[in-house]
Amino acid sequence: MARIGRVVWTILSIFIVQSLVFGFAVLPAFLFWSFIQHWPLTRSQESVIEPAIIAMSLVPAYLVFAVALILLSAWSTRILGWRTADAAAWRLADLEWPLLKWSRYMMSTHMVRVLVGTVFRSSPLWTWYLRLNGARIGKGVYINSLSISDHNMLEFGDGVVIGENVHLSGHTVEGGFVKTGRVRLGRGVTVGLGSMVGIGVDAGAGCQIGALSVVPKHSVLAPGGVYVGVPARRLERDAPGPSAVEVG
Numbered sequence: 001m002a003r004i005g006r007v008v009w010t011i012l013s014i015f016i017v018q019s020l021v022f023g024f025a026v027l028p029a030f031l032f033w034s035f036i037q038h039w040p041l042t043r044s045q046e047s048v049i050e051p052a053i054i055a056m057s058l059v060p061a062y063l064v065f066a067v068a069l070i071l072l073s074a075w076s077t078r079i080l081g082w083r084t085a086d087a088a089a090w091r092l093a094d095l096e097w098p099l100l101k102w103s104r105y106m107m108s109t110h111m112v113r114v115l116v117g118t119v120f121r122s123s124p125l126w127t128w129y130l131r132l133n134g135a136r137i138g139k140g141v142y143i144n145s146l147s148i149s150d151h152n153m154l155e156f157g158d159g160v161v162i163g164e165n166v167h168l169s170g171h172t173v174e175g176g177f178v179k180t181g182r183v184r185l186g187r188g189v190t191v192g193l194g195s196m197v198g199i200g201v202d203a204g205a206g207c208q209i210g211a212l213s214v215v216p217k218h219s220v221l222a223p224g225g226v227y228v229g230v231p232a233r234r235l236e237r238d239a240p241g242p243s244a245v246e247v248g
């Protein structure tokens with residue numbers, strides 16, 4: 001019975017918070033659009049020009065909405081304390097509070113991912129959102145992927161590049177448990193497109209992870225190394241160092 005109560009409250013709180021966040025994010029875009037509609041210049045134009053001006057105001061209105069949603073969503077998760085806990089192991093079937101609280105953070109992130117990330121991933125706006133939503137990210141970082149979650153568990157140094165469709169998050173589900181861990185990418189690390197980086201990975205500065213590679217959880221990658229394959233192995237022609245991923 002208590003479990004049902006927890007689930008109902010979780011769904012209800014997600015619904016209430018996301019309705020407020022979405023509603024207040026739409027508001028400035030709506031006001032902007034109605035201003036354009038009633039603008040004397042718009043109204044004084046020929047019949048073909050008027051709908052053209054209104055239609056062209058849609059993209060700026062969407063931009064206003066996107067910025068407002070990023071700010072409000074990140075602000076709401078921060079003040080509500082919706083974050084991923086470090087080194088946790090929650091049994092899915094128990095649906096305990098820490099797991100449900102974490103699911104609210106995931107849901108908030110998902111809404112911004114769908115409504116903003118689809119258009120703006122790889123742009124500075126997307127990096128900015130991840131930073132506001134808890135990630136520690138250096139300068140000149142480009143993230144061309146939507147499969148990046150548990151932002152407060154991520155630490156990226158200056159110049160990190162994350163390729164298209166990389167999966168990198170601070171959680172994994174194994175054997176009925178949700179497990180969490182931090183992921184650190186040092187300065188100048190590149191993660192090749194389509195790769196998967198597990199929880200607890202620590203990649204040294206300048207290291208490159210090849211396209212379509214899998215870096216197992218808790219791996220430590222040497223600085224400057226080039227790692228490829230499934231599981232990722234270090235290319236032997238690199239500077240002296242371990243010939244394979246060191247599992248810490």
Ligand SMILES: CC(C)(COP(=O)(O)OP(=O)(O)OC[C@H]1O[C@@H](n2cnc3c(N)ncnc32)[C@H](O)[C@@H]1OP(=O)(O)O)[C@@H](O)C(=O)NCCC(=O)NCCS
Nearest residue numbers: 162163164191192193208209210211212213226228229235
């Ligand atoms: C890993 C990478 C950086 C290596 O580039 P490189 O140093 O020029 O190495 P090479 O292309 O000479 O390849 C060296 C060896 O690694 C192998 N290799 C390269 N990339 C690989 C990959 N992703 N998976 C498996 N093997 C790979 C090559 O087949 C070659 O093997 P061989 O010596 O047996 O012939 C590059 O191949 C790569 O995957 N880049 C990803 C770029 C990317 O996705 N960027 C994201 C933004 S678009």
